[in-house]
Amino acid sequence: MVEPDKQDHPIMAIDRDGLNALIQRLAAEGYQVIGPRVEDAAVVLGPVAGVADLPAGWTDEQSGGHYRLVADGKGEAGALFGYTLAAQGWKRYLHPPRTRLWQAHREGRSWRVEAEAAPQRYAFLGVRACELSAIGVLDRVFDNGQFTDPGYAARRSGTFIVAVNCGRAAATCFCASMDTGPKAHAGFDLALTELPGEDRAGFVVEVGSPAGAAMLQAIPHGPAAAADIDAAERAVATATAQMQRAAGGREMVADAAGVLSRNAEHPLWEAVAARCLGCGNCTAVCPTCFCTSVEDTTDLSGEVAERWRRWDSCFTLDFSYIHGGSVRRGTASRYRQWITHKLSYWHEQFGTSGCVGCGRCITWCPVGIDITEEARALAESEGRT
Amino acid sequence: MDIAAPTIRPPSGDPMLPRLFRIERVKKELSDTFTMEITPADGGPFHFRPGQFNMLSAFGVGEVPISISGDPGDPELLVHTTRVVGSVTAAICALKPGDTVGVRGPFGSHWPVEDARGADVVFVAGGIGLAPLRPAIYQIMADREHYGNVVIFYGSRTPEDLLYRRELQRWRGRFDMSTEIIVDRATGHWGGRVGVVTKLIRGGGFDRHHSIAFVCGPEVMMRFAVQTLGECGVTGDRVFLSMERNMKCALGFCGHCQFGPTFVCRDGPVYRYDAIERLFNVWEV
Amino acid sequence: MHVEGLDRLLKEHPFFAGFDAATLELLAGCAANERFAAGEFIARAQSRADKFFVIRHGSVALEIRVPGRDPLIVETLHEGEILGWSWIVPPYTWSYDARAVALTRAVSLDATCLRAKLEADHSLGYELFKRVMPVLASRLASARLRLVDMYGPPAGAVGRQR
Numbered sequence: 001m002v003e004p005d006k007q008d009h010p011i012m013a014i015d016r017d018g019l020n021a022l023i024q025r026l027a028a029e030g031y032q033v034i035g036p037r038v039e040d041a042a043v044v045l046g047p048v049a050g051v052a053d054l055p056a057g058w059t060d061e062q063s064g065g066h067y068r069l070v071a072d073g074k075g076e077a078g079a080l081f082g083y084t085l086a087a088q089g090w091k092r093y094l095h096p097p098r099t100r101l102w103q104a105h106r107e108g109r110s111w112r113v114e115a116e117a118a119p120q121r122y123a124f125l126g127v128r129a130c131e132l133s134a135i136g137v138l139d140r141v142f143d144n145g146q147f148t149d150p151g152y153a154a155r156r157s158g159t160f161i162v163a164v165n166c167g168r169a170a171a172t173c174f175c176a177s178m179d180t181g182p183k184a185h186a187g188f189d190l191a192l193t194e195l196p197g198e199d200r201a202g203f204v205v206e207v208g209s210p211a212g213a214a215m216l217q218a219i220p221h222g223p224a225a226a227a228d229i230d231a232a233e234r235a236v237a238t239a240t241a242q243m244q245r246a247a248g249g250r251e252m253v254a255d256a257a258g259v260l261s262r263n264a265e266h267p268l269w270e271a272v273a274a275r276c277l278g279c280g281n282c283t284a285v286c287p288t289c290f291c292t293s294v295e296d297t298t299d300l301s302g303e304v305a306e307r308w309r310r311w312d313s314c315f316t317l318d319f320s321y322i323h324g325g326s327v328r329r330g331t332a333s334r335y336r337q338w339i340t341h342k343l344s345y346w347h348e349q350f351g352t353s354g355c356v357g358c359g360r361c362i363t364w365c366p367v368g369i370d371i372t373e374e375a376r377a378l379a380e381s382e383g384r385t
Numbered sequence: 386m387d388i389a390a391p392t393i394r395p396p397s398g399d400p401m402l403p404r405l406f407r408i409e410r411v412k413k414e415l416s417d418t419f420t421m422e423i424t425p426a427d428g429g430p431f432h433f434r435p436g437q438f439n440m441l442s443a444f445g446v447g448e449v450p451i452s453i454s455g456d457p458g459d460p461e462l463l464v465h466t467t468r469v470v471g472s473v474t475a476a477i478c479a480l481k482p483g484d485t486v487g488v489r490g491p492f493g494s495h496w497p498v499e500d501a502r503g504a505d506v507v508f509v510a511g512g513i514g515l516a517p518l519r520p521a522i523y524q525i526m527a528d529r530e531h532y533g534n535v536v537i538f539y540g541s542r543t544p545e546d547l548l549y550r551r552e553l554q555r556w557r558g559r560f561d562m563s564t565e566i567i568v569d570r571a572t573g574h575w576g577g578r579v580g581v582v583t584k585l586i587r588g589g590g591f592d593r594h595h596s597i598a599f600v601c602g603p604e605v606m607m608r609f610a611v612q613t614l615g616e617c618g619v620t621g622d623r624v625f626l627s628m629e630r631n632m633k634c635a636l637g638f639c640g641h642c643q644f645g646p647t648f649v650c651r652d653g654p655v656y657r658y659d660a661i662e663r664l665f666n667v668w669e670v
Numbered sequence: 671m672h673v674e675g676l677d678r679l680l681k682e683h684p685f686f687a688g689f690d691a692a693t694l695e696l697l698a699g700c701a702a703n704e705r706f707a708a709g710e711f712i713a714r715a716q717s718r719a720d721k722f723f724v725i726r727h728g729s730v731a732l733e734i735r736v737p738g739r740d741p742l743i744v745e746t747l748h749e750g751e752i753l754g755w756s757w758i759v760p761p762y763t764w765s766y767d768a769r770a771v772a773l774t775r776a777v778s779l780d781a782t783c784l785r786a787k788l789e790a791d792h793s794l795g796y797e798l799f800k801r802v803m804p805v806l807a808s809r810l811a812s813a814r815l816r817l818v819d820m821y822g823p824p825a826g827a828v829g830r831q832r
Contacts, residue, residue: 291640512821
């Protein structure tokens with residue numbers, strides 16, 4: 001796991017060659033490096049072998065139910081991290097959509113159960129501040145003080161994290177009001193801020209852990225110039241300013257937890273249900289939605305049994321099934337469950353909000369249902385905003 | 386008296402892996418309900434508290450949450466009563482003595498049996514809801530002198546649907562406990578009561594100010610039972626009930642069993658009523 | 671005809687708790703002591719509801735006869751409860767069979783006699799109705815709750831069964 005230790009290290013800088021060296025060094029140390037790349041007209045996360053795989057010159061346009069990749073006109077010379085968020089987050093690597101929990105082999109009338117082998121080690125390149133928070137949230141879910149998910153713990157402890165601070169906010173971003181960004185403060189091994197510049201600008205680097213410090217030592221780097229440190233801070237400040245509601249940005253309403261807990265019965269739920277398709281896209285793209293189901297399988301001979309875990313969504317009717325029928329039969333109660341869990345119950349369960357303000361649920365909702373607007377509508381109906 | 390629904394720390398190790406148990410005996414209770422007695426293949430004991438549940442696996446078919454219905458004083462024998470409602474429960478009930486079943490557990494909170502010492506204990510059971518209460522009945526009857534009146538109110542659909550028939554007869558014959566049975570409907574051969582289980586509660590037999598009630602049954606039944614207990618002076622801080630949700634992992638990881646801000650697998654299944662009163666009365670939580 | 675002690679039997683029954691001595695004596699004028707052996711019918715469906723019973727001891731099954739099946743017991747009544755409200759509702763016929771399940775002791779009140787007294791004294795009528803209504807309400811609630819068939823196998827289940 002990552003230990004914050006950055007006070008001991010001065011702020012350093014690397015250029016693009018340094019970043020390329022970092023990727024190669026990580027690979028050499030046995031990590032599979034996962035980073036942003038352009039695929040299917042979107043920035044997605046996948047294996048990257050070097051800087052050339054990164055989405056240079058691409059930025060994105062996001063709003064309710066809308067995502068578009070936009071060229072910044074500079075091509076290869078453009079920013080590598082000019083986009084805001086990849087379509088899907090890091091959850092799929094730490095908490096895969098489908099994973100085997102164990103395998104059992106028949107031995108007469110009994111079985112021999114085998115746990116899973118150690119997983120692939122990943123290095124994440126380009127983790128945003130909100131996504132770091134989301135990983136912190138998942139850490140609490142899968143180590144809840146009573147039980148630890150051994151698979152998650154193994155994947156998580158082996159992961160090297162390179163955060164990248166945001167110099168721009170999408171219209172769907174609201175991390176500033178969730179206090180989760182746009183700057184990463186902890187939870188990374190290294191954190192980069194891409195410097196605004198005309199051509200192949202470099203990065204200011206902060207060290208977040210001994211592993212990060214060691215990695216930095218292994219690649220070409222130098223101390224950051226005062227002007228570059230200033231420029232990095234201004235970039236982050238720009239992103240913060242873009243999220244201010246007064247400036248046309250997006251904010252989560254204050255005390256969303258209280259608002260949701262007080263309004264389990266409200267006409268709004270039926271109004272949302274009239275628009276919600278119940279597709280579960282929001283739960284798939286949410287970096288903290290963790291719900292799963294299990295499936296047991298056998299091979300044809302019946303000699304090998306396996307248990308697989310796969311992502312599930314509280315938007316499906318089956319999700320709340322108990323013998324006799326589903327508890328949450330209507331879309332209204334399923335949407336209420338999702339947003340109330342995310343913004344309110346989560347605090348009671350894990351001591352933190354389940355929402356980190358990434359805005360993916362807004363972008364990827366086919367009908368553009370907006371978590372911040374729904375919470376705000378409830379708050380306004382209470383006569384206070 | 387201030388009693389909370391207690392939780393205890395479960396065993397360590399990989400909580401995803403089932404422990405192997407050998408089927409010793411399968412007894413048909415009702416047309417669709419079976420009681421299974423199993424013993425650990427590794428020979429070690431299995432300790433649990435009344436009201437806790439296990440995840441039972443039929444290898445290659447699936448896993449289901451089933452409450453433990455045996456005697457907590459006998460850690461050598463694990464007893465589960467299961468109603469066949471789908472493929473997994475059917476596969477488990479089709480296992481024969483000598484076959485192997487996977488067990489993870491025990492999980493969840495338990496009936497506050499020790500904390501109820503000194504008080505009258507009122508059990509309100511509906512249908513198969515008698516099964517999760519039975520370990521508490523065993524434990525209290527094994528420690529009888531520490532309790533006041535022990536009263537069991539058991540409601541069932543018809544006389545043919547009564548669980549643990551012979552045991553009920555034994556309990557009815559005892560002088561140190563009172564067992565009242567009522568069925569929703571019956572035909573002419575039934576000499577017992579017909580009506581709703583709440584009517585038994587109104588009949589009393591317990592000290593309204595010094596009673597603890599343990600309630601388990603369908604949610605509708607529990608709703609009315611809690612209301613009637615309240616009318617009879619047993620307030621929500623002395624009423625405990627066992628909630629049913631579809632636990633898939635029992636570890637708090639899968640999200641399926643959420644009941645408001647709680648996970649039934651961890652914070653339940655046994656709750657003190659006043660702690661969940663607000664949720665209990667909202668639809669489709 | 672005044673039978674010695676019937677007012678005392680009425681006074682001891684929860685249904686009449688709180689009535690003053692004069693009223694109990696008045697009501698006792700309609701009363702008779704009754705005893706039914708186990709299995710004996712106390713009333714038959716469709717017959718004249720010419721009596722109202724307060725059960726002192728024993729238990730009574732209310733049954734509906736279904737051709738080709740055993741009679742269905744829809745409710746049992748016990749010590750401290752009342753039996754019959756058909757005497758209030760025209761045309762004053764019993765809706766169900768009432769059969770003593772065990773030896774049952776009851777006090778009956780003659781319906782014609784009782785109706786006349788309540789008609790003559792509306793305050794008494796109101797007082798009595800205030801005691802009958804909660805009984806009707808709870809039996810209706812009991813019937814409705816059982817209509818849910820809450821212990822039964824799931825009907826019209828939505829979703830997948832495990």
